[in-house]
Amino acid sequence: MNILLLGSGGREHALALKMSQSTLCGQLFIAPGNAGTAQCGQNVNMGVSDFDKIKAFCLDNAIDLVVPGSEEALVNGIYDFFKKDAALQHIPVMGPSQEGAQLEGSKAYAKLFMERHGIPTAAYREFNVHSYDEGVAYLQQHSLPIVLKADGLAAGKGVVIATTYEEAVEEFEQMIKSAKFGDASKVVVIEEFLAGIELSVFAITDGHTYQILPEAKDYKRIGEGDQGLNTGGMGAVSPVPFADQAFMEKVEEQIIRPTIAGLSAEGIIYNGFVFFGLINVGGEPFVIEYNCRMGDPETEVVMPRLKNDLLELFNAVIAGQLAEQTIYADERAAATVMLVSKGYPEAYNKNKVITGIPAPTRDQMVFHAGTRQEGNEVLTNGGRVLAVTSLAANLSMALAHSVQTAEQVNFEGKVYRRDIGYEFV
Incomplete structure (x- = not known):
């Protein structure tokens, strides 16, 4: 399969690495990508919502599958663009229709959907x-x-x-x-306002059936102890200790199943990932938000724990055979620590040289988020720069390994949190 992955963050690097490990993967292109995705495939200088350029590229490079990483292309209707174009409609897009993407694109739309289907929310x-x-x-x-x-x-x-x-x-x-x-x-x-503790639950769906992926919890505040400004995410852990079998049965029964059944009943075309942003209120799950794609930095802990071949799962979605799949998760814990630029989430500088990035191992990988390659140097190119993910027998060990590597990687103005998963270690 020749694949076009759209995006440039840590999520896309994690997805690119996972897909590149599949025996089904032929050529992998990432648009626009970053210095890390270039190690998994070929970066293409193309915007994720430049649909005309994407069309020409797909036809010129015999693309068999398009995987939008972020919400932008999905909310802008890339699925519908492909389906309505006679030259493109044979190429599957691993994401929802523009209407399905409104679950993320409009809070009011999502709230009304939850009302119609009796899904618990504030x-x-x-x-x-x-x-x-x-x-x-x-x-x-x-x-x-x-x-x-x-x-x-x-x-x-x-x-x-x-x-x-x-x-x-x-x-x-x-x-x-x-x-x-x-x-x-x-x-x-x-x-x-709902008082509780948040987590992220992910499902892959064909709009009728679904499979649940490993859950995660991310940390939005810039400062340790969850202090300071909200960011796009300073780290994540998986699994989430309080998301035990009893709690996850409630999540599936009260939230995931009625969501997918609602999409099916309303005839909303939805292929790909559903991100359930949840809060645990006294042992009861409520939906805070839907996203129509994987989360970031949660993808950086979910993909390393997912033992399935991701492209096999995508093919099962396309063929309507998702119900026949079984999800297998690594028993080890994963912890991601995000290295960000000083000043983030407000003003920050770019183009700082990064050194000390270790080669990936079975137990650790460094996902690039905001980076670019210039000659032999890797430079910072965003607020969130690198995501250090470690797998270990328990969360405490995984976090310690990620923090140790975070200390070894260097760039001017490096900031990171040492307390990701602090409630659980």
Whole structure:
């Protein structure tokens, strides 16, 4: 199979490595890729939503499968673009239709979907510029804290947890009237705050059946002890100790099964990954959000623990034979520590030389997130730069190994957390 993987982060490096290990993998292309993905296949200088260029490339290179790594191409309708084009419709896209991608693309759409199918989630209401005054009144009588979410995609930054009414009204005004998140906050979802501990659960589906992948937990705050600004993710662990058999049975029965059944019943075309962002509230799972792709940095712990051939799973989705598959997970624990640029998630510098990246082993790999190659040098090219993932007999050992390697890798302004998975070690 000749494969085109779309994306440039740590998630894409993890997916590229996993696919390159398959006996089914012929040529693997990554657009635009990074210095790490170049070790798994061939990088292509092409945007993930430049559909016309993607079409020409697929036809010129006899591509057999397109795998969008991030949400951008999916929300922009790459699946529909391929299906509606006579020259492309024979090439499977491992992702949902544009409507299916609205589970991530619109918080309001996702909330209504969960309402229709009885899926547990926080109580909510949505408001826009026309119902602004009503929204302010709603906020002022709501219990604290209050969660405000920009309806659309906001690069992981469109959620605010307000602890005072003044803060809530100010954020609401900035989102609706000042377009704080651009078009993403034309509609704002206000929902109750759920107190609990979060985790990420992943399924692969053909829109009718599904298989559950290893779960993970990521850490969003920049500082140790979960302090400071929210980021795209500073690390992740898998498995999640509290996600025992009893809890995961509830997740499957109350959330995963009705989600996939709902997609099927509504005729929503959905191939590929479903990311369930969950919170455990006193032993009961609730959905915080859906994503229409794998998470980052969770992919960097899930893929190393997945023992299945990923391309075999993709082929089973395409052939409608996913129900016949069995998921096998490495019994070892995985811990990822993300190395980021000083200043992230706000302003940071790029083009810093990176040294000390070790060669991958059976027990450890360094996934590139924001890097680029220039001659023989690897340079920083983003806020999140590298993800160090280690596998070990237990989480404490895996974290220790990742931290040890994080200390050996060097670039100017390197920042990382040493306490990923701190609740469990």
